[in-house]
Amino acid sequence: xxxxxxxxxxRKSPEARRAEIxxxxxxxxxxxxxxxxTLRRVAEELSVRPGLISHYFPSAxxxxxxxxxxxxxxxLESLLPAERADGTPTHYLARYFALxxxxxxxxxxxxxxxxxxxSRYRPVLRDRVTEMELASDDRLEGLIREGVERGEFxxxxxxxxxxxxxxxxxxxxxxxxxxxxxxxxVVSRMAVTTAERELGLERGVLGA
Numbered sequence: 358x359x360x361x362x363x364x365x366x367x368r369k370s371p372e373a374r375r376a377e378i379x380x381x382x383x384x385x386x387x388x389x390x391x392x393x394x395t396l397r398r399v400a401e402e403l404s405v406r407p408g409l410i411s412h413y414f415p416s417a418x419x420x421x422x423x424x425x426x427x428x429x430x431x432x433l434e435s436l437l438p439a440e441r442a443d444g445t446p447t448h449y450l451a452r453y454f455a456l457x458x459x460x461x462x463x464x465x466x467x468x469x470x471x472x473x474x475x476s477r478y479r480p481v482l483r484d485r486v487t488e489m490e491l492a493s494d495d496r497l498e499g500l501i502r503e504g505v506e507r508g509e510f511x512x513x514x515x516x517x518x519x520x521x522x523x524x525x526x527x528x529x530x531x532x533x534x535x536x537x538x539x540x541x542x543v544v545s546r547m548a549v550t551t552a553e554r555e556l557g558l559e560r561g562v563l564g565a
Contacts, residue, residue: 378403382394382427383424387428391421419481422481425468426485429468429469446500446507447510450501451563451564466533469527501515
């Protein structure tokens, strides 16, 4: 005798559903670009009706901005975790540069290029871009300040040093869509060289 059991659909909480929507939107943004983050596209990914997405995000602009912020924050937490179990500031800064190099970092570099371009015309996104830029400044400045307090780094202005490093990284990241096979090693190391110079470190310490 056969029987069928109808599985009861589990209703997600509003918080869980919203987080799920944003997570999917962030994934689409990273892999395909912010222009592809639409209410319909996210609904298709989740196999729900677009009306459900618009219930949480009445405006597609809000969803695009949130998708960027979540992806950028995830990147920041991966590169410079707020909670560090062990390791010195020098270790974490070297780790930061190692993770920021190569093709593995290209998706997030493309996302930043994409977001900064679109933010010229989208004020909601522009606010989130500014917010995430400041978050990056704060996180790196905090690491540098800790290094100064421990006697590992030497600088009179941790904020300025952090911004200089990030500006160089952004400049290198702007070539994420280009062929970099002929890029000289001295260019690839510009962010590391800048950090070593601004923080009073011997050459090669952060590239070890």
